[in-house]
Amino acid sequence: MDEKYYLGLDCSSKAIHGVIIDENETIVRQYKWASKIKESDERMLEFSREFLAELSTIKYTLLLKDGMKAAVESAIFIQNPKATIAIASVVGVVRFICELNEIDCCFVDNTKWKRLIVGKGNCSKKEIKAFAIEKWGDVFTEQDYADAACIALWKKQEERNG
Numbered sequence: 001m002d003e004k005y006y007l008g009l010d011c012s013s014k015a016i017h018g019v020i021i022d023e024n025e026t027i028v029r030q031y032k033w034a035s036k037i038k039e040s041d042e043r044m045l046e047f048s049r050e051f052l053a054e055l056s057t058i059k060y061t062l063l064l065k066d067g068m069k070a071a072v073e074s075a076i077f078i079q080n081p082k083a084t085i086a087i088a089s090v091v092g093v094v095r096f097i098c099e100l101n102e103i104d105c106c107f108v109d110n111t112k113w114k115r116l117i118v119g120k121g122n123c124s125k126k127e128i129k130a131f132a133i134e135k136w137g138d139v140f141t142e143q144d145y146a147d148a149a150c151i152a153l154w155k156k157q158e159e160r161n162g
Helices: 040-061 081-100 110-117 125-136 143-161
Strands: 005-011 015-022 027-034 068-073 104-108
Touching: 005 081, 005 143, 015 040, 015 143, 027 040, 027 143, 040 081, 068 081, 068 110, 068 143, 081 104, 104 110, 104 143, 110 143, 125 143
Parallel strands: 005 068, 068 104
Antiparallel strands: 005 015, 015 027
């Protein structure tokens, strides 16, 4: 049987951060797909293409068949409608790319994963980072990696709990 891996994905209008953990909740890899293009639509297309190209390589590298499960944080409402639409677009594309790569992927609301993993649905970025560092050590160069790791952990626990 293939080893199971869990991919947590945290999206913004500027990048996709991904963290893979294994059954032992060990961080296997951290990824960032980003672009320096200023135009948001073009930027999103560029890093989405990179994510598409690299995801199949990741599966191959880990020798996966059906062993990857993923969760992507649902888009949240931001006061700026343009930013909300941009993030929602990235989140939708990310889930679709996972499906194209035959990776079971679901959306998860930020309050849901925060409540299960950190213990408080409205916890702060600082609290998330503190939890992640306590669990995995100081291995996160950006906050979004800590978020993605916690989302991966949420997915693992959801799979285990049915």
